[in-house]
Amino acid sequence: MNILKAVNLIFRYKVYSPGQKEESYQSALEGIDLTINPGDFVGILGRNGSGKSTLAKQLAGLLTPTEGYVYIDGLDSQDSRNTFSIRNKVGMVFQNPDNQIVGNTVEEDVAFGPENLGVPQEELSGRVEKALSMVSMHGFQYDSPGRLSGGQKQKIAIAGILAMEPKCIILDEPTAMLDPQGRKEVLEAVRYLNQEKKITIILITHRMEEVEEAHSIYVMKEGKIAVHGSPEDIWGKPDQLEECGIRLPFTLRLADHLRKRGIPVPRLYSEQELLDFLENQMAEKRYQGLKRLSELTEFTLPEISEKEASEEPDFHKEVNRYETVSEQTGDGGQLSCRHLSYSYSNLKVGKATDALQDISFSMKKGDYVAVVGKTGSGKSTLLQHLNGLLKPDRGHCFYDGKDIHGTGISLKEVRQKVALCFQYPEYQLFEETVLKDICFGPSNMGCTKWVCLKRARDAMELLGLPEQMESLSPLVLSGGQKRKVALAGILAMDPEYLVLDEPAAGMDQPGKDNLFHLLRELNEDKKTGILLVSHDMDDVAEYANRIIVMDHGKIVMDGGPGEVFAKGDKLKELGLDMPRALSFYHRLRESDFGTESSMIPVTVAKLADYISRVLDSSSQEI
Amino acid sequence: MFREMTLGQYYHRDSVIHELDPRVKLAGTLIFVISLFLGKSVPGLLCATIFLALIILLAGIPVRLMVRGVKPLLFIILFSAFFNLFGTEGTAVFTIWHFSVTREGIRMAIFLVVRLIYLVMGTSIMTYTTTPNRLTDGLEKSLGFLNRIHIPVHEIAMIMSIALRFIPILTEELDKIMKAQMSRGASFDEGNLVQKARQIVPVLIPLFVSSVRRASELAYAMEARGYHGGSGRTKLHPLRYERRDYMAYAILLLYMILMIVLAIYARSF
Incomplete structure (x- = not known):
């Protein structure tokens, strides 16, 4: 007996548009068939707006089909008599942890579900305790949810569902708003529930690596299921996945790069398999090399060493450049901080918490800097100092050699030159039309109407927003479009520096690629200085040419990607990840593979270069 | 702030x-x-x-x-x-x-x-x-007699307790929106009363939109957890x-x- 079953499920919802009298319908799901068996771990992937969340709500019985059927443990979701028993069988966890916690204490929140089901009072506290220990949140009963981290909040939300003792839990992008630590915690909890407690799990996400262990995967596109099968099946169809906007897992991307460099990698799925394959290749190449050596009488010197030597200074040069830069004081169009300290006063506790301690750094136009660090390490606080939103307790921020809180420059001018883009910038849209909203920034900066309009239109073009969108209300746009409009509003101020707080948060892969492409373009063509906060080390490795690592309000490392990532142990100590390519490189190095590269490969492409080079040289070296 | x-x-x-x-x-x-x-x-x-x-x-x-x-x-x-x-x-x-x-x-x-x-x-x-929670509980229980004259005491108490839960979240959001608009050159302390009132618009609208969005998400979350009003509910700490x-x-x-x-x-x- 299956636990969830959808038969030709179609869902349309009404759209109300002002000025239009006729009702129009928007189709969200178009003929979905799926069957999920008890105990399964199912992944649902797809781009933003592909219908994933709507499907989740259908499967949880929160929405009912327009056409077709959904059966939950055999119960028809359209029969209102079943509603209550359905709630008992399927639980749902949502994306934003803040918006699903009802209780003012953890205990109260976890008890909310069973209270609604009318579970006898004697049983309630037992259920709460059990649910909390299942997500390893025991001992937090009396805490206020507001004091917990994102990952902890999400685990409380899961516990709140567990306390209802459901057979199946649907999680709708539960990790989208979390930092890597929180993501790990939540995924561990979910895995444990599936493997040890035999609870059916449906995990919706746009991150492939989260469902690598799933029993089956559904990939959605435009309200339909585009690909379905086991992870191995699915990864065998890279073209189809790309069409659906899904990025392949790291191993497959690397294999792809290797094939392009002429290394015949067969279909592989796990990192271990790829490692084994490469080792075998190495052994074979060495053997061939030996054979050739016995055939040849003359010994040829490997040419490759010269090539490697020429690449060697690459990142050293980069590092040296920044070292000299950071020694200068703020002058010459630079953005810099000298001995910055800041603390948040806390009235209730009566003492201040240090958010920044003695921060000094500088950057100039054309730089692309990534700031990394755990949540709470002071990254966002630092960002808010750069355009004068926060005033340092001690120390100074300089723009172009002028203290931004001094008399030489107005804060407004600073904010025009150094534009700050907050996390989820789409939530600050407010005007009636897209064009007006984009003009808000420049017109505040005192630009004439004509200049405002010109800049707004330029920014829209840069972001690929169509002209017809100008007169639409920003509120009717999709999430991705809203973010673009918000970004356009910031770019329209024509800043010299762009400071961004996790600009890619919650975006799907194509959206992310787009955004980073745009930032690189601005960086290279207009020499806009970019400083961004990110949790994704792969992105950082790919795009930034300088990395600042923060911990407990201090800068602990500052240098080129090669230099920073070379200190992998230190990063681990700080609770940060390494780029996937680099950790694969380290695993390769641990095994009997090749010589140390002078240039540490931090991106997939560079790793593939390194591997092919080593393989080539090894057959000649001996 | x-x-x-x-x-x-x-x-x-x-x-x-x-x-x-x-x-x-x-x-x-x-x-x-x-x-x-x-x-x-x-x-x-x-x-x-x-x-x-x-x-x-x-x-x-x-x-x-x-x-x-x-x-x-x-x-x-x-x-x-x-x-x-x-x-x-x-x-x-x-x-x-x-x-x-x-x-x-x-x-x-x-x-x-x-x-x-x-x-x-x-x-x-x-x-x-x-x-505040205990206070709400106390009010709900002691005013329970008002149910007889069709005043939805449980619902009112629920609204109060959810409001309490969301006040810190919305204050934080308000702070963020103000800072975001300030980054776009908005100022909130210039000009006369009318101008000041107009300056609030870029903050109020996003805050309002966000509250509505949060409310709708919360409603789904509550429904998913079987909430259907006060009848037939038990309490963890009655x-x-x-x-x-x-x-x-x-x-x-x-x-x-x-x-x-x-x-x-x-x-x-």
Whole structure:
């Protein structure tokens, strides 16, 4: 007996548009068939707006089909008599942890579900305790949810569902708003529930690596299921996945790069398999090399060493450049901080918490800097100092050699030159039309109407927003479009520096690629200085040419990607990840593979270069 | 900007007053307020003073906290005292121009000041010793009789408790939106009243939109967890009277009787 079953499920919802009298319908799901068996771990992937969340709500019985059927443990979701028993069988966890916690204490929140089901009072506290220990949140009963981290909040939300003792839990992008630590915690909890407690799990996400262990995967596109099968099946169809906007897992991307460099990698799925394959290749190449050596009488010197030597200074040069830069004081169009300290006063506790301690750094136009660090390490606080939103307790921020809180420059001018883009910038849209909203920034900066309009239109073009969108209300746009409009509003101020707080948060892969492409373009063509906060080390490795690592309000490392990532142990100590390519490189190095590269490969492409080079040289070296 | 804001005035202590059932504390506050209106004599006021002092002592609330609670109302209190001082007829003590300060006036003014201060202190003890949730629970339970005249008491209590939960979230969001708009060159402290009102729009609209979005998500989350109103619901910590609550009721009753007796027999002191 299956636990969830959808038969030709179609869902349309009404759209109300002002000025239009006729009702129009928007189709969200178009003929979905799926069957999920008890105990399964199912992944649902797809781009933003592909219908994933709507499907989740259908499967949880929160929405009912327009056409077709959904059966939950055999119960028809359209029969209102079943509603209550359905709630008992399927639980749902949502994306934003803040918006699903009802209780003012953890205990109260976890008890909310069973209270609604009318579970006898004697049983309630037992259920709460059990649910909390299942997500390893025991001992937090009396805490206020507001004091917990994102990952902890999400685990409380899961516990709140567990306390209802459901057979199946649907999680709708539960990790989208979390930092890597929180993501790990939540995924561990979910895995444990599936493997040890035999609870059916449906995990919706746009991150492939989260469902690598799933029993089956559904990939959605435009309200339909585009690909379905086991992870191995699915990864065998890279073209189809790309069409659906899904990025392949790291191993497959690397294999792809290797094939392009002429290394015949067969279909592989796990990192271990790829490692084994490469080792075998190495052994074979060495053997061939030996054979050739016995055939040849003359010994040829490997040419490759010269090539490697020429690449060697690459990142050293980069590092040296920044070292000299950071020694200068703020002058010459630079953005810099000298001995910055800041603390948040806390009235209730009566003492201040240090958010920044003695921060000094500088950057100039054309730089692309990534700031990394755990949540709470002071990254966002630092960002808010750069355009004068926060005033340092001690120390100074300089723009172009002028203290931004001094008399030489107005804060407004600073904010025009150094534009700050907050996390989820789409939530600050407010005007009636897209064009007006984009003009808000420049017109505040005192630009004439004509200049405002010109800049707004330029920014829209840069972001690929169509002209017809100008007169639409920003509120009717999709999430991705809203973010673009918000970004356009910031770019329209024509800043010299762009400071961004996790600009890619919650975006799907194509959206992310787009955004980073745009930032690189601005960086290279207009020499806009970019400083961004990110949790994704792969992105950082790919795009930034300088990395600042923060911990407990201090800068602990500052240098080129090669230099920073070379200190992998230190990063681990700080609770940060390494780029996937680099950790694969380290695993390769641990095994009997090749010589140390002078240039540490931090991106997939560079790793593939390194591997092919080593393989080539090894057959000649001996 | 708003990061420092703390919600409510709850002051955590392990005291007998903190542990009392919120319904007892609600009743106690009501009785104390009524008793202040009865105690228009020196013995009556003395009795109320002792009662209040004992409660503050038992609750372990620092005196400076109690005083701080009175400060914002000090002006109103002194203002009404001033009118009493001059506006009461009786034996004149001294006269300034046309107005005379009477012996009765002085007495009235002193009584009024003391009673108003006690009133503020008495009610703030309630908020100092009860978490907002317990207070909501207490209100829901003690006003349960209103259900009969079709006032949805459970729903109102639910709204209150959700509001409490979301106030810190929305304050944080407000702070963020203000900063985001400031980064786009908005300012919130320039110009006259009309201009200032207009400057709020870029903050209010996103905040409103976000609240609606949060509300709709919360509604789904609550529905997914089987919420369907108050009927058939059980409670993790139902309000249940214990021995100390009955004793507290008894003490309250005694105090009330004492105050009534004093009001009748000691009026002239």
